[in-house]
Amino acid sequence: xxxxxxxxxxEEDIKAYADRKMGCVxxxxxxxxxxxxxxxxxxxxxxxxxxxxxxxxxxxATFYPLLFRRPVGRHxxxxxxxxxxxxxxxxxxxxxxxxxxxxxxxxxxEDGRFTLLPVACLGVCETAPxxxxxxxxxxxxxxxxxxxxxxxxxx
Ligand code: FES
Numbered sequence: 570x571x572x573x574x575x576x577x578x579x580e581e582d583i584k585a586y587a588d589r590k591m592g593c594v595x596x597x598x599x600x601x602x603x604x605x606x607x608x609x610x611x612x613x614x615x616x617x618x619x620x621x622x623x624x625x626x627x628x629x630a631t632f633y634p635l636l637f638r639r640p641v642g643r644h645x646x647x648x649x650x651x652x653x654x655x656x657x658x659x660x661x662x663x664x665x666x667x668x669x670x671x672x673x674x675x676x677x678x679e680d681g682r683f684t685l686l687p688v689a690c691l692g693v694c695e696t697a698p699x700x701x702x703x704x705x706x707x708x709x710x711x712x713x714x715x716x717x718x719x720x721x722x723x724x
Contacts, residue, residue: 571614575603579618589619593629597636606637634688641684642677644723647701650687653694658711662698665713669720682724 571579578599583592596619600611607630616626630636634647648666650659663674666685670678677684693699696708700716702723710716 570610571600571618572603575600576618579615583619590621590625593619593621593626594633594636597626597630597633601636606640612638634686637684640677641686642681644682644703645684645686647686647688647691648674649689649691649697649699649701651690651694653690653697654699656697658698658713662700662710662713662716666716669716683720 579592579596582595582599583589586592593615596615597607597612600615601607604611612626612630613623615621616623619626627638630638637645646666648654648659648663650663654662667673670683670685672678672683672685674685674687688701691699691701691706691708693706693708698710698713699706699708700710700719701707702719707716707719710719
């Protein structure tokens with residue numbers, strides 16, 4: 570069931586679209602902002618609200634890398650594994666982060682602070698290797714120790 574606030578925000582957001590279904594990504598982002606991730610129950614509630622089937626909506630949710638269908642930490646680190654980053658330090662950066670955080674891709678630190686996920690090109694190839702933490706993109710992370718200063722910004 571959607572909360573009153575979620576329902577109100579979704580209704581406001583979908584006014585911009587001719588078809589309610591076209592607002593499905595925005596609606597899922599709203600639910601995720603309120604709940605931290607998109608639970609099965611939330612997915613079904615949004616689908617009902619937008620007159621979609623849960624399967625239709627889940628196919629969108631699982632395609633879009635900034636929508637999380639599992640619980641995540643307080644901050645999500647998305648590490649770019651596309652060609653420019655792969656060629657300029659991706660493996661070193663991934664190795665550094667997994668060792669530093671004690672987790673692998675798809676995992677969350679024990680204190681719930683960070684989740685580490687892969688992502689396709691972040692659009693800043695000229696500054697490869699790059700990551701995104703929450704909604705902030707950071708490039709130029711070579712050598713990988715440069716990531717230390719960034720991690721301090723996200724408690
Ligand atoms: S390949 Fe990593 S930002 Fe484009």
